[in-house]
Amino acid sequence: MDRAADIHAMELPRAVIVGERLGPVIAERVRATAGSRALMLTSPTPYKLLGKKVEEAAEKISFDVVILDSSSSVNEWLDSLANNIRAGYGAIIGIGGGRVLDVAKVVAETFNLPLFSIPTVASHDGIASPMTSIRKEGHAYSRKSVMPTEIIADMEVIKLAPMRYTISGCGDLVAKYSAVRDWWLGHRETGEYYGRYAAHLAYLSSVVVMRSAEIIGKGEADGIRTVVEALISAGVAMGIAGSSRPCSGSEHLIAHALEYLLDSPPLHGERCGIATIFTSYLHNANWRRVKQALKTMHAPSTLKELGIDEDVFTEAVKLAPNLRKERYTILHKLNLKDEEIRNILNDIGIS
Numbered sequence: 001m002d003r004a005a006d007i008h009a010m011e012l013p014r015a016v017i018v019g020e021r022l023g024p025v026i027a028e029r030v031r032a033t034a035g036s037r038a039l040m041l042t043s044p045t046p047y048k049l050l051g052k053k054v055e056e057a058a059e060k061i062s063f064d065v066v067i068l069d070s071s072s073s074v075n076e077w078l079d080s081l082a083n084n085i086r087a088g089y090g091a092i093i094g095i096g097g098g099r100v101l102d103v104a105k106v107v108a109e110t111f112n113l114p115l116f117s118i119p120t121v122a123s124h125d126g127i128a129s130p131m132t133s134i135r136k137e138g139h140a141y142s143r144k145s146v147m148p149t150e151i152i153a154d155m156e157v158i159k160l161a162p163m164r165y166t167i168s169g170c171g172d173l174v175a176k177y178s179a180v181r182d183w184w185l186g187h188r189e190t191g192e193y194y195g196r197y198a199a200h201l202a203y204l205s206s207v208v209v210m211r212s213a214e215i216i217g218k219g220e221a222d223g224i225r226t227v228v229e230a231l232i233s234a235g236v237a238m239g240i241a242g243s244s245r246p247c248s249g250s251e252h253l254i255a256h257a258l259e260y261l262l263d264s265p266p267l268h269g270e271r272c273g274i275a276t277i278f279t280s281y282l283h284n285a286n287w288r289r290v291k292q293a294l295k296t297m298h299a300p301s302t303l304k305e306l307g308i309d310e311d312v313f314t315e316a317v318k319l320a321p322n323l324r325k326e327r328y329t330i331l332h333k334l335n336l337k338d339e340e341i342r343n344i345l346n347d348i349g350i351s
């Protein structure tokens with residue numbers, strides 16, 4: 001018997017800190033890990049709102065700051081950093097949104113350094129996961145990178161982000177409602193590994209956010225904090241599972257297919273949210289609950305609100321299972337045809 005096959009490694013963050021006015025806390029925690037030098041990767045607004053405060057609060061540690069501009073792609077950033085990175089850093093610190101944190105993860109992985117993930121928006125679960133999303137030849141794909149060593153969420157800064165981003169984070173969270181069902185299905189039909197604990201943790205993050213739809217919709221501080229904590233919890237579920245499996249199933253495949261088909265796609269979580277209504281129906285789960293929760297939190301709950309044509313969505317549903325053939329989902333099982341997809345869209349009223 002191959003004993004190695006029985007070994008399952010979990011990667012967890014060493015610390016998760018959620019609070020306000022955390023500039024000095026971040027500076028001190030980075031110093032304790034990094035020693036005298038660290039590389040800060042950020043972008044203009046996050047630097048102004050938080051990065052600068054971390055620098056000002058820093059004693060006995062100097063930060064080399066690289067401000068990544070928004071017009072460059074993640075790959076361009078990585079290329080430019082590869083030429084500029086000098087040795088001697090004790091840690092990488094990423095302060096910003098999804099793209100900054102993606103780059104920070106890959107840099108930390110490449111140089112084998114501790115990573116501080118400091119999100120300034122709560123738009124998806126990458127803030128606390130070991131997954132990184134990289135664009136290649138125009139397509140986004142995600143792969144396993146490194147789990148952040150510490151995750152520090154400054155709510156004072158996250159609260160300033162446009163509500164659309166936080167609501168997109170909610171779409172990425174309700175997605176777990178269908179993703180864990182796909183995982184269980186894959187386990188049953190293909191015998192793949194299934195982690196009960198990781199699945200329940202991811203599922204919980206979808207349920208919590210649906211139960212909190214009202215306070216999230218009102219933009220209450222408590223609601224936004226719940227979204228941030230649920231996103232971190234979903235990221236940790238991926239660390240426990242060792243893959244994105246508990247958090248990304250058929251609904252994510254549709255969301256990725258939409259990105260592939262559209263010139264200017266809506267946000268990741270917005271696409272995931274709407275796709276989750278559809279895939280929950282396929283799973284015979286409570287799709288009405290998903291739809292109602294999205295509505296209550298003022299997230300897009302129809303294709304029209306997202307400017308997506310019904311034909312494009314139909315195309316995306318058909319394309320989705322081909323994007324990741326090895327990740328078995330309800331879409332692989334059902335292999336839906338045009339007419340079936342249209343009938344379902346009619347039934348669930350999301351057109």
Ligand SMILES: [Zn+2]
Nearest residue numbers: 124125172272
């Ligand atoms: Zn996602």
